[in-house]
Amino acid sequence: MTQINHQFRLAARPVGMPKRTDWKYVEEPVRQPGDNEVLVKTLYLSLDPAMRGWMNEGKSYIAPVEIDAVMRAGGVGKVIASRHPDFKEGDEVYGTLGVQEFATVQGKTLTKVDSGLAPLPVYLGTLGMPGMTAYFGLLEVGKPQPGQTVVVSGAAGAVGSVVGQIARIKGCRVVGIAGGEQKCDYIVNQLGFDAAIDYKSQDVKKALREHCPNGIDVYFDNVGGDILDAALTRLARNARIVICGAISQYNATSAVKGPSNYMSLLVNRASMTGMVVFDYADRYADAMREMAGWLAAGKLKTREDIVTGIETFPETLLKLFKGENLGKLVLKVA
Structure with missing residues (x-):
């Protein structure tokens, strides 16, 4: 047959x-x-x-x-x-x-x-494309250092949840932005983020001031739009912004909303860099081995x-x- x-x-x-x-x-x-x-x-x-x-x-x-x-x-x-x-x-x-x-x-x-x-x-x-995106986007583009503050949007999603956990493994303080009480509870109490901001019920700009008193050293952006604009107002000196995605804009029927606070890049000598995971394809196997080790050790959850x-x-x-x-x-x- x-x-x-x-x-x-x-x-x-x-x-x-x-x-x-x-x-x-x-x-x-x-x-x-x-x-x-x-x-x-x-x-x-x-x-x-x-x-x-x-x-x-x-x-x-x-x-x-x-x-x-x-x-x-x-x-x-x-x-x-x-x-x-x-x-x-x-x-x-x-x-x-x-x-x-x-x-x-x-x-x-x-x-x-x-x-x-x-x-x-x-x-x-975690061991596929989202995990590879998180690994290389954070470590190769964001270049976090121990003790620095990392903020990630879309923090409960496939990429964002891994970004935050890797940042914690690397000794950073991590703040996640997610939508809803359930997601915020998940990233803090199960994934080990230091703090969560609920963009559906909180003023993101105000919450970033509270949770990032010394500014944001690395901002990993998965959503774009107003949340990217809010993050731009809290940059630390020499901050790195990783542009991974802009899910808030993907279904827009009008022109994409660009950042209006981009002059913060100049003031803070910061950089904003786009990343595409396919650029690191020849290194996937190495990243997968390291991440599998973190999974086995209980340092990384999926x-x-x-x-x-x-x-x-x-x-x-x-x-x-x-x-x-x-x-x-x-x-x-x-």
């Missing part, structure tokens, strides 16, 4: 918040692998804010998803057929599998993982928010932009 593959293909460029009709949910026969290809049964998919940017037409750090193409997504799965010498049936792998039940891809694009060392969803979060059912993809993705996820948002395919 021919296996059937269910998949989401991009049907239209979204305007504002994506909606289900921006994708087509289709089925087609599973394609068997050709030379040097591998057929993977997708088990878990990574849902990330960056996916919204990939749906837009225009120049960026990565080519946009083409209309009628399978929606791009990182995933982990199991090899069910291989014509590549490095992979065999039963291997667990990570790669850009797309939002689909089965993926036939070039073997060179896959990386073996081991669910005996960590559950597969962890390879989409949390996945898992939703089941590939057919829920359009609605589940929106949890990111509504602030409804806690930790790494993962879609369990079946």
Whole structure:
């Protein structure tokens, strides 16, 4: 019997918040692998804010998803057929599998993982792209020093939660900005942040003055907009701002809101640097080993928010932009 593959293909460029009709949910026969290809049964998919940017037409750090193409997504799965010498049936792998039940891809694009060392969803979060983003963005761009104050926005999300924990491991004082009492309680009482600011119920600028009396040495920005502007008012001398994302702006239907307090960079001799994790791809393995060591030692905690059912993809993705996820948002395919 021919296996059937269910998949989401991009049907239209979204305007504002994506909606289900921006994708087509289709089925087609599973394609068997050709030379040097591998057929993977997708088990878990990574849902990330960056996916919204990939749906837009225009120049960026990565080519946009083409209309009628399978929606791009990182995933982990199991090899069910291989014509590549490095992979065999039963291997667990990570790669850009797309939002689909089965993926036939070039073997060179896959990386073996081991669910005996960590559950597969962890390879989409702390030991995956979000973790690599946190590791290199903080350590290579932010360059925190022991005793310095690190502030991170989106602090309960997949990237922000890891940034704060690494900063603590490196001996920094950490303040997280998150939305809601539950998230603020989580980052302080479970992840070990020194303080939390609830942007939904607190005046962020006032709270930053309270929690960062000597200024912010490193600000790791995942949200942009008004919160970035507030952080700019509290910079310490020679502060470093890491521009990782701007989730508050991704679904805007008007021009992106830029920082109005940027002159603080001049006054405080500070820097603002954008980072793209793909620039550090040749060092992922080293970072993963160190982070796996922290996990094993209990210094680093991981949390996945898992939703089941590939057919829920359009609605589940929106949890990111509504602030409804806690930790790494993962879609369990079946």
